[in-house]
Amino acid sequence: MNAILDAIRWFFHGEQWHGTDGIPHRLSEHLWYSGLAFAITVAIALPLGLLLGHVRRGRAASFFGFSVIASANGARALPTLGLLILAVLVTSSSLVPTLIPLIVLAIPPVLVNAYTGVQQVEPGLRDAAEGMGMTGTQVLWRVEAPVALPLVLLGLRTAAIQIVSTATIAAYVGLGGLGRFIVDGLKRQEYSSTAGGAILVILLAFLIQFVFALLRRVAVSPGLRRTS
């Protein structure tokens, strides 16, 4: 318990609050890497998932759907730390090889949830939408995407959590961010720094949870919330 108190005291040392090894700088690093990886992930996986779910007809589409789900289940088995280390060892270490595992691991939840969300929209809804004269794009944007939104948000949240967590581990291979406090603390046997870093990461995770809960509240139609 004393160790935790030490960690809390660690927050109040003046030195933690400025300089390149200060909390504000490390936090902004962490947010920058995570934000970048998240943006790239979303840009790749979200349109693809929505589109695959929308097409859904025909043998090719169902094959794609099956592979998407299978690959997502498979991706769960990939060990983050191993991939990060391998990526850094086989390339010259820089930001890019570290970001790639972050993105690769975050794509499956976004892809699968967007795909499943759209694909599972009740056939009657699509039928009604088409029957009233919506074009394919209109069906996707006005009906399928809003109805799939709770699942889409779930996927985005999982990806965000995954990225923040992997970015923490990436400190081990030299990335900046909050993970530095943990890794450096472990190396120097300064538990207060390690635990302080861990507490910051936990707070960040809570913040993400909070943001997504808020997003769900704002973006998901009350008509969907009541039934689900």
Add this chain to the structure above:
Amino acid sequence: MITFTGVTKRYPDGTVAVHDLDLEIAAGRITVLVGPSGCGKTTTLRMVNRMIDPTSGTITVDGRDIREVDPPRLRRGIGYVIQQAGLFPHRTIIDNIATVPYLLHQDKKQARTRALELMERVGLDTALAKRYPAQLSGGQQQRVGVARALAADPPVMLMDEPFSAVDPIVRGQLQDEFLRLQSELEKTIVFVTHDIDEAVKLGHRIAVFQVGGVLAQYATPDELLANPANDFVRDFLGGDRGIRRLRFVQELDAEAAAERRAAVPEPAEPPPGGEAAAAGER
């Protein structure tokens, strides 16, 4: 008027859903397509708004071949009501009703005002306007479905078993109100059902389909009950006993309708301007 000429729908696996169909559906009337499941009645209905394209043959609406019209445009001019209503769960009732006017880029405020009028017209309390579909009963949802199909005032309405998901009492009410509404609006309605009672009650003309997509008989309810074309039709009507029962029910309905007319003199309402415009455009 909707005309089918030599229309056949054959699926890639060889199943024939509709076989060489010739059918004329009168304007301003309710035409009921009835038959057992797998008889092609729903396929026939869905070919009218090109949800399904026929393998061969021609379908015209008011003389115009529907293949010449882009499907989304065609569909915006044809009302469409399906079983379970197919309401959008994420939109309020009023926005559900105004779907097609929005698609046609009509003025939002006007579309909403019209949606509120339609709610009253189909017997819905306008206090429900801001609710979501999940908060409504099955019968109320079907009314919203009908109001939504009417929103852009299309001259033609396609209705696929619109009342079969609700309990018999609510179904009876919905049918009665539907007849009242139709007597005011005089839309060209194609109505699919598997329920012969419903067909006899609602239809000006009834098309009986048999399995394999063959039209067995196309007649008014009176003709149908008086002269079933073949054994299939006779059986479908429930044999001699069934025919007697249907005649009896038909008389009761007629009496009830007459009483309603006597009690509430229908205002002779001029057809709404929008309808004429929409018809002219087609």
Add this chain to the structure above:
Amino acid sequence: MSAALSPVAAGDNGEPLIRWDWIGHNSDIITQALNDHLVLSIVPVVLGLVISLPIGLLCARYRWLYAPVVGLTSVLYAIPAIALFVVLVAFTGLTRTTVMIPLTLYTLSVLVPAVVDGMDSVPEHVRQAATAMGFGTLRRLVQVELPIAVPVVMAGLRVATVSNISLVSVGALIGVGGLGQLFTDGFNRDFTTPIIVGIALIIALAIAADVVLLVVQRLLTPWARAGSSRRAARRAVRAEPAMPEEAAL
């Protein structure tokens, strides 16, 4: 971390990505790591199952419990493993327990919703028929409801097991990581072979565990047709903890 930042990487100095002779010389280390890994990942799954069954059943029965319980487990799920490991070090030291507690918590966050979903997958008419035939609550649960819930629960169990197998390796950062030790070892020596061996073994272990669980599921539900496996797979994807509306608000 200057080693990481230096451009001296395995591929650069002519060293092959994988040196097969290293594997032969170090088979005992690898086997030991594999054993550790197995224990570290399977024990939490078993513990998680034992804990989440009663919790899930309670939540299925007393619905008001579900939202707060899922809220709690999904918040726990969001916490990065390394952070939990580090915090727990203060209480349980650099031991296996420190790694197994968070993994158990993650298992809970997947399995509690899975148990509830599984119970929800029992059709109401089946439940009523069982009651009408005179099943008592417990007998109905064991003989009727749980068997029907098996596919959904097993889907959750597979997700939890596979995730745990890959997560254990993060424990290497505090020195308890099973096959993850091969990663840190390789990193410290700038040597890719152990890393590739570790990744390959972890993936193989995950696949093997998944297959075993699938076979167990088949044996437990002989009535299920071939078609149901795809449905179960689909549910497995959704077995991530649900997002409760009230979470964190």
